[in-house]
Amino acid sequence: MPPPSDIVKVAIEWPGANAQLLEIDQKRPLASIIKEVCDGWSLPNPEYYTLRYADGPQLYITEQTRSDIKNGTILQLAISPSRAARQLMERTQSSNMETRLDAMKELAKLSADVTFATEFINMDGIIVLTRLVESGTKLLSHYSEMLAFTLTAFLELMDHGIVSWDMVSITFIKQIAGYVSQPMVDVSILQRSLAILESMVLNSQSLYQKIAEEITVGQLISHLQVSNQEIQTYAIALINALFLKAPEDKRQDMANAFAQKHLRSIILNHVIRGNRPIKTEMAHQLYVLQVLTFNLLEERMMTKMD
Structure with missing residues (x-):
């Protein structure tokens, strides 16, 4: 039975x-x-x-x-999630760098869980993480690794939609934008920084304005000339987000910048003709970019001549 x-x-x-x-x-x-x-x-x-x-x-x-x-x-x-959140909150601010690194690794993993995320956010966990990023203390041991896990945890927590993206400070935005514009930055930090900026742009018009002032099309296009397809994908996703949220006149400026920076030939040579198959997310982002640029051309074609 x-x-x-x-x-x-x-x-x-x-x-x-x-x-x-x-x-x-x-x-x-x-x-x-x-x-x-x-x-x-x-x-x-x-x-x-x-x-x-x-x-x-x-x-x-x-x-x-x-x-x-x-x-x-x-x-x-x-x-329990509440006790785990309390313990990690203490350990992420420890003076012992090994303890702090282990805590950040655990936090990055647990933050994907909405039950834990709710508890950690209620303890002002996001404010603590943003302050750690804003401080930008590069003298700490394990700095790059710790920062990568901190950014991962921050993005996972924000993706639950529990708090508004508008709560982030201009100092935080400048710090994240700085990682994208630096010529030599750890791949994990760059990947997460691009993803954070994309989410900011898509979720807040006021943040779009601030990010558009910090990031240039040229900086993003430079990330398409690398061999790492994930970085290329995140860069195109951010380009798409900025293009999508831009006012009409700014969209035309961006399209002109694409032409000046030879975006099409860079995508053709470094992405489409690369020595690796194009993954699903990359194909999607390329399609979105194509639609956005075609729509702009269509708008110009439909405009009546004076």
Whole structure:
């Protein structure tokens, strides 16, 4: 006889202990299940813990998402999102650089989870991250690696749409734009900086104005002449975003700059005729650029002559 549909069989892991095989009744409160799991390993304070997936993005399980658990799923007992957020908030500001780097790595991973992100943002986590970026202290050990994880965490947190992009400062924008305009910058930092600027432009008209003042078409086109297709893709995505948000007269200025900088031949030689296949996202961004430029030509064709 098959088990009732409300029962799912799972394995639950905890570091240094044998996994527990459990039949979870989906009608039972999650807190009650977590207490049973903690009791099985003699762990006090079950309210300090939660369950999350052991594989993939390792998302936290909530009352709202628990119905997604399937038979045979491997789960982990983990520190609750609120406690994890509090601990990481402290560790990201540690004077010990190894501790801070490890915290940033963990933060970059956990920030993709909306449950954790909500807790961290409520503790003013985004303000802390922006201040760390604004300080731009390059004398710190592990600076490039730490900055890359900081920018990753920032972007993941902002992508949940919990807070407005308009809260970022001009100092932060200038710092991010600076990473894009520098001739020699770590690839991970450049990639994330391009992605952050694109999101700012697409999500805020006021930020578009500020970014358009900081970034030139020439700087972005230079990133198309590299061998890294991800960097090329992010650069074209930012060009598209700026083109899309620009007022009509500015769009024509951008199109003129494209022609002066030989954008078409650069894309042809460095992207389309490159020694690697064009990935789906690159193909999409090239299509968007083509549509935007064609639309501009169509507008000019439809304009009546005086």
